[in-house]
Amino acid sequence: MYLRKDLIQPRVYQEVIYAKCKDKNSLVVLPTGLGKTLIAQMIADYRLSKYGGKVLMLAPTKPLALQHRESFLKLFDLPEEKINTLTGEIQPERREEIWRKSIIITATPQTIENDLVVGRISLEDVVLLVFDEAHRAVGNYAYVYIAKEYMKQAKHPLILGLTASPGSDEAKIKEIVKNLFIEHIEVRTENSPDVKPYVQGIKFEWVRVELPGIYKEVRKILREMLKDSLKPLAEAGLIESASPDVPKKEILKAGQIINAEMAKGNYDVGKLMFYQAKALKLHHAIELLETQGLSALRAYLKKLYEEAKRGKTKSTKELMQDQRMKKAIALLVQAKELGIDHPKLDKMKELIKEQLSKKPASKIIVFTNYRETAKKIVKELLQEQIKSMRFVGQANKENDKGLSQKKQKQILDLFSQGEFNVLVATSVGEEGLDVPEVDLVIFYEPVPSAIRSIQRRGRTGRHRPGRVVILMAKGTRDEAYYWSSRHKEKQMISLLKKVEDMVKKEKQASLLGFVKPKEKEEKAEEVVEKREEPEKDVYEKLPIKPIFVKKPKGIVVYVDSRELKSQVPKILKELGAHLEVRTLDVGDYIVSEDVAIERKAANDFIQSIIDGRLFDQAKRLKEAYSRPVIIIEGELYGIRNVHPNAIRGALAALTVDWEIPVLFAKDSSEVASYIYLIAKREQEERKKEVAVRSEKKALTLAERQRLIVEGLPYVSATLARRLLKHFGSVERVFTAKESELMQVEGIGEKIAREIRKVITSPYEEEEEKNI
Known part of the structure; x- marks a missing residue:
C-alpha cells in the first residue's frame, strides 16, 4: 500500500467509482472540483500493490502535469525521486534516465508520444495509464497514439480517462470511447444522488443588458451591409438564405465550395469569393459589436482601414469605401467622445464592487473569449482601484505577448495568496489548471460549448456556495450562445447514458477487436519457438557451424525533430522503419545519401508560394541531395484564396526548372507509405547508405x-x-x-x-x- 490513507477520506461516490473502475478500462465523467484525481490515485495504489511496475498520468499542459506530481508527492508514501514529471523541456537522454528510475510519472502527452516514436521508452511495465482531460482523445491528438501503443505493449494494461465533460456530439463521444479502449463509463453530475450532498449550491444568474441607441444604429448598418454581401451567395445556392443571422460556418463552407469549383476550372464562380470575403469580415464585426463592445469593433475596423490603405485585398478596400461603413465609423467616433462602451462593462464593474463591498477579500474570475476584451476589462478595473490581472495563453498574438507557463503559475499563486481580487481569463483558465476556488464567476459572454461552460463554472462552489453570473446583451447572439450551451449540456448527459449502454451491450468487442489478445500472442511465440528448435539441431550437426550475423536495424529513416508533430513518423514506425530523430538543415526525411524528402501540408505549400519560401527550399534541397522529392499532403485546391493557375505554375517550376519530382498524398498514411517505399528501394535494392547533409553536394x-x-x-x-x-x-x-x-x-x-x-x-x- 502506497497511498497514505491517514491523509484522505474518500467520499461515497469516489469509493463506488474506484470499485467499478479498478479492473477495466473506464471513462469517468465528473464535474470539476469533485475529486477525479483522488479516484485516479486510489486506483494507482491498487494497481501498484497488485502488479508493481509504473503508473503514468498524462495531462495536456506542463503546469497541470506538475500539479499532479505535487498531489502524488503529498499522498503517496514513496521517495521523492520515484515520482517525477516529464516534459519537452527536459533533454531526451535525461528523460530516458528519469523514466527508468520512476514509479509514478506525470507527463505531457507530446513528450511521451515523441519518446515512444523514437523507441526511447517502453510502456510494458505501466500498470495504469491515466488520461486527464480525456475529451481531448480525438483526431490526431497524442492521447490516441499513446493509448494504441499502450494496449499493444503493456503486460497488465488499464486505462482511466478523466473529464468534466466529453462534449455533446455523439460521434465525438464514441470516438473517445473507441480511442481509449473504454469498457465502462461512470457519469456523475452535480444533481446525482451520491454527489449532491457534497456539492455546495451554485447560484446561477443571467443578467440581460440593453444595448444603447448608438449600438443599435451601428448594428443595423452592419447587418444591412452583411445582407447585401450574402445575397449573391444565396442566389448561387451556396448558403440557405441571405439573413444576417446565418452562422459563420455556412459562410466559411461557401468559400471552400468556391475554391474547389475554381480548381476544376469553373472561374465564373471566382467573383463570388469577393462577396464571401466581405461577408466574413462583416459577420466578425457584428459579433465583436454584440459581445465585446464599441472599443473592440473600433480596433477591428482600424485594422481593416490599414489593410485597405495598403491595397491588400479588394474586398476590404470596397468595404471601407462604402458610405454606410463611413457612417458607422462616424457613429463609433461619436460614441467614443461620449464615453459610451458596452453596457456589460458597467454591469460587470457593478457586480464586482457589490461582491467586494460584502467581502473585501473575495476572489473573482471574469471569463471572456477575446484577449483585447480581457485587456480592456483589466484597464477599467484598475481605474476603479480594483486589483486585477489578466490571464492568457502562451501564444503571441499581434502586438500582444502571451504568458509563459512560469508566468501563468506566478499569477495563479498571487491570486491564491490574495494579492489581487480579480482574475480576467480567456479560455486558458477554463481547463485543468488549479485555479483557487472563487466566490464569483462572471461570464462576460456566454459560450456555445458544453465543455467550456462546465469547466468555467467549475471554478466555484467546490467547498462553499458559489455564484455564477452570465452577462447577455438582449436580442443578440449572446442569448443564442447561452441557450446553445445549456441544450448541449443536457444532450451530453443523455448521450453518455446511450453510449454507456452501447458499451455494455457490445462488451467492447467491436472496439477492441483489432487488438491482438495477449494469450494469442504468447501462443504464437510458443509455436515460433517450437519451429525454430529443429533448425538449431540441424545447425549443430553441420560440420561447420554457420555464422549468425546480428540482424541490422532494417529500414532507417532520419526524421527532422519538427516533424514529430505530424502523424507521419508514428505511421512509419508502425510500418517497421527505424527512426533516427535529428534537427535537419535540409529536408524532413532522409532515406539515402541521394534522396531527401520534403513533406508539405497543402496549406503550408500554398503559404510557401505566397511568402516566397518554396523556391529557396527547392534550391537548398538540390544543393544538398542529387535526387530530392517533395510530397504534398492533402487537397491542394480550394483551401485558400489563391488562383489555381498560381499553384499549377509553382508545381511546373518545381518539376521542370528545379527537376524535383512532386508526389501527392491524400493523408499522413499515404505520405508514410511513400517514404517507406522510397527508403526500401534506396537501402535494400540500391544498397545506398543514409547520409544527412547540410553542406552543398560535391560539385561536378x-x-x-x-x-x-x-x-x-x-x-x-x-x-x-x-x-x-x-x-x-x-x-x-x-x-x-x-x-x-x-x-x-x-x-x-x-x-x-x-x-x-x-x-x-x-x-x-x-x-x-x-x-
Whole structure:
C-alpha cells in the first residue's frame, strides 16, 4: 500500500467509482472540483500493490502535469525521486534516465508520444495509464497514439480517462470511447444522488443588458451591409438564405465550395469569393459589436482601414469605401467622445464592487473569449482601484505577448495568496489548471460549448456556495450562445447514458477487436519457438557451424525533430522503419545519401508560394541531395484564396526548372507509405547508405569549371557557359586574346580588356592598412 490513507477520506461516490473502475478500462465523467484525481490515485495504489511496475498520468499542459506530481508527492508514501514529471523541456537522454528510475510519472502527452516514436521508452511495465482531460482523445491528438501503443505493449494494461465533460456530439463521444479502449463509463453530475450532498449550491444568474441607441444604429448598418454581401451567395445556392443571422460556418463552407469549383476550372464562380470575403469580415464585426463592445469593433475596423490603405485585398478596400461603413465609423467616433462602451462593462464593474463591498477579500474570475476584451476589462478595473490581472495563453498574438507557463503559475499563486481580487481569463483558465476556488464567476459572454461552460463554472462552489453570473446583451447572439450551451449540456448527459449502454451491450468487442489478445500472442511465440528448435539441431550437426550475423536495424529513416508533430513518423514506425530523430538543415526525411524528402501540408505549400519560401527550399534541397522529392499532403485546391493557375505554375517550376519530382498524398498514411517505399528501394535494392547533409553536394567537373570562369570580371553564370562552350576548356578561355573573347555574345571591348587585365597583370601583395 502506497497511498497514505491517514491523509484522505474518500467520499461515497469516489469509493463506488474506484470499485467499478479498478479492473477495466473506464471513462469517468465528473464535474470539476469533485475529486477525479483522488479516484485516479486510489486506483494507482491498487494497481501498484497488485502488479508493481509504473503508473503514468498524462495531462495536456506542463503546469497541470506538475500539479499532479505535487498531489502524488503529498499522498503517496514513496521517495521523492520515484515520482517525477516529464516534459519537452527536459533533454531526451535525461528523460530516458528519469523514466527508468520512476514509479509514478506525470507527463505531457507530446513528450511521451515523441519518446515512444523514437523507441526511447517502453510502456510494458505501466500498470495504469491515466488520461486527464480525456475529451481531448480525438483526431490526431497524442492521447490516441499513446493509448494504441499502450494496449499493444503493456503486460497488465488499464486505462482511466478523466473529464468534466466529453462534449455533446455523439460521434465525438464514441470516438473517445473507441480511442481509449473504454469498457465502462461512470457519469456523475452535480444533481446525482451520491454527489449532491457534497456539492455546495451554485447560484446561477443571467443578467440581460440593453444595448444603447448608438449600438443599435451601428448594428443595423452592419447587418444591412452583411445582407447585401450574402445575397449573391444565396442566389448561387451556396448558403440557405441571405439573413444576417446565418452562422459563420455556412459562410466559411461557401468559400471552400468556391475554391474547389475554381480548381476544376469553373472561374465564373471566382467573383463570388469577393462577396464571401466581405461577408466574413462583416459577420466578425457584428459579433465583436454584440459581445465585446464599441472599443473592440473600433480596433477591428482600424485594422481593416490599414489593410485597405495598403491595397491588400479588394474586398476590404470596397468595404471601407462604402458610405454606410463611413457612417458607422462616424457613429463609433461619436460614441467614443461620449464615453459610451458596452453596457456589460458597467454591469460587470457593478457586480464586482457589490461582491467586494460584502467581502473585501473575495476572489473573482471574469471569463471572456477575446484577449483585447480581457485587456480592456483589466484597464477599467484598475481605474476603479480594483486589483486585477489578466490571464492568457502562451501564444503571441499581434502586438500582444502571451504568458509563459512560469508566468501563468506566478499569477495563479498571487491570486491564491490574495494579492489581487480579480482574475480576467480567456479560455486558458477554463481547463485543468488549479485555479483557487472563487466566490464569483462572471461570464462576460456566454459560450456555445458544453465543455467550456462546465469547466468555467467549475471554478466555484467546490467547498462553499458559489455564484455564477452570465452577462447577455438582449436580442443578440449572446442569448443564442447561452441557450446553445445549456441544450448541449443536457444532450451530453443523455448521450453518455446511450453510449454507456452501447458499451455494455457490445462488451467492447467491436472496439477492441483489432487488438491482438495477449494469450494469442504468447501462443504464437510458443509455436515460433517450437519451429525454430529443429533448425538449431540441424545447425549443430553441420560440420561447420554457420555464422549468425546480428540482424541490422532494417529500414532507417532520419526524421527532422519538427516533424514529430505530424502523424507521419508514428505511421512509419508502425510500418517497421527505424527512426533516427535529428534537427535537419535540409529536408524532413532522409532515406539515402541521394534522396531527401520534403513533406508539405497543402496549406503550408500554398503559404510557401505566397511568402516566397518554396523556391529557396527547392534550391537548398538540390544543393544538398542529387535526387530530392517533395510530397504534398492533402487537397491542394480550394483551401485558400489563391488562383489555381498560381499553384499549377509553382508545381511546373518545381518539376521542370528545379527537376524535383512532386508526389501527392491524400493523408499522413499515404505520405508514410511513400517514404517507406522510397527508403526500401534506396537501402535494400540500391544498397545506398543514409547520409544527412547540410553542406552543398560535391560539385561536378562542369560546375567547377563554370565557377572558375565566373570569377573573371563581369562574367555571369550565363556568360561563363557561353565562354566555355565557345573555347572548349578553362585553359583556352584564359589564353584567348581580346579579339577572340569579343567573338562571344555579351562580351564587348571593355569586358574583354578587363578579363585580359586580370589574367595577365603581375600579382602584388596588398599592404595591410592600420585601422
